[in-house]
Amino acid sequence: MSSMAISRNGTTAKNGLGRRISALLYRKPVLTLLLLLTPPLLWFGVVYLGSLLALVLQSGYTFDDFTMQVTPVWTLANYQALFDSTNLDIILRTLFMALAVSLMSALLAFPLAYYMARHARGAEKAFFYVAVMLPMWASYIVKVYAWTVLLAKGGISWWLIEKLGITPAYEWMLALPHVGGTTLATSNFGRFWVFVYIWLPFMILPIQAALERVPENLIAASSDLGARPWQTFGYVILPMAIPGVVAGSIFTFSLTLGDFIIPQLIGPSGLYIGNMVYTMQGSIGNMPMAAAFTVVPIVLISIYLAISKRLGAFDAL
Template sequence: MSDAIIIRPSGFGDRLSDVLWRRPTLLIGLMLAAPVLWLGVVYVGSLVALLVQSFFSIDEFTGLINRQFTLKTYRELFTSPANLDIILRTVLTAACVTIASAMIAFPIAYYAARYARGRWKALFYLGVMLPLWSSYLVKIYAWKLILAKEGILSWLLDKLYLNWLLEAYLSLPLIGGNSLSVSYTGTFIVFVYVWMPFMILPIQAALERVPSSMLDASSDLGAHPAQTFRHVLLPLALPGVVAGSIFTFSLTLGDYIIPQIIGSSRLFIGQAVYAHQGTAGNIPLAAAFTVVPIVIMGFYLWMAKRQGAFDAL
């Protein structure tokens, strides 16, 4: 019998390919090196730098940053009524937007998961994704025109002789204002509209994984539709609801453009960060404000993980 012919790699590329083939862990390490470096240096590094700056303070006499570690900035953040009002307003608005988005998105996602087929399902995805393809600012300014005092909504209510109802609503404290475009209600409506797709899609993905046989079995055993929803459908779809709430809650928590264009003059966390970073020049306080949503979302993600939300992402 003739000896086996062994072909050895001749060039550098062939030798490198042979080494990577023999050592797959080295190949995986080289493939992940660039993104891990980017994540570690740029993303995590910037967060660490932000956290460090929050422990600095502003010299009240010179206005310069005092780069000595202190809790003075956090004491100012959590003892000032104005700052606490900003944090409470932002968290409460984010929670309300998340709850409203879930209530609106659930029936839409349920219909898409259970009844939409073929062309109708394609139209569903097109309808959900289409708002995401348009300009963020264009959508917000379009809503500002809709909600303005002489906008489309006001004109429609006037034609229906219901303008008195809108005026009565706008006269309510806190949620009212001169018009919907300069009220908390207008801010809330635009938040729900802009982040709605991020709630619909995770819920729809979770509902598609619920076997129809379980719903049929619940009905056969005598459960009313409300009982089936409460004890069968909702627990199985809950990971999708929590997954969607991660997006809507976090995006609302950090947004500053929508409250800047639509809403009253009272600040949200994002606006406070923008103001202290730019106009006021108080970078430590801006960094401390930024740490607040990071901590809130860290706790929220920990709770979401316990609910199995990441399985529905």
């Protein structure tokens, strides 16, 4: 009897404490919000921003080529070295590839995203979702190695080129200075298509989500006012889909800037920013120079986001 009373009293005390805490949090929503946001903000501030700050600080350290040691002596030599002809060529090569991949991804993704958003229904839409997401479930390394086989001489791409009878045009293209290579697997053109394939889902889904938000009544109103289909698309649908294109391009642009596996496995030996970071930090041990190269994508992405915001691309997000 006494034990039951003690148990009942303990349960009552716990329930009473829980009710008091619930009442306090209900009366003070700011406190509730603070308790919810403190853990992720601590993680973001300490781990994420702290790591970036440490990276920027290390990019100004001095590396002794003779002793192979890093000393905490501040210098701008690492950033000055970025403007050397060789390093600048690497940065520009990476930048142009990222822009080209983003543009091609948008051109390929928009028709599919448009069909998924405006026409596909039920099981058909589910099929397209699975088809878009399925490549993302496979191993990144496996997909890249698979493309080396597909693009190699004797692979499916070579078989298709021979069947279409465009071998002379194909060989002429590979001989161009900026394409380089004897096959697609050893050319910048092949590297470009592998980038597009790997990052394409990151472009399709944001565009599809943006097109889903286009109100049907706006399209109907445009038609009622006498606009032709291409005018409705150009003046109603496309402007409202731009935020999705921008959101997708942020993924394709930034992921291409930092990737080092595809440039290492596909195409000629031309280095990219990711390869330089890996080489400087892993093979040479020049952490300050690797950190300086890492700052470059951060700056480029910041400029890109600032321009996009200036143009109002995020207003509908």
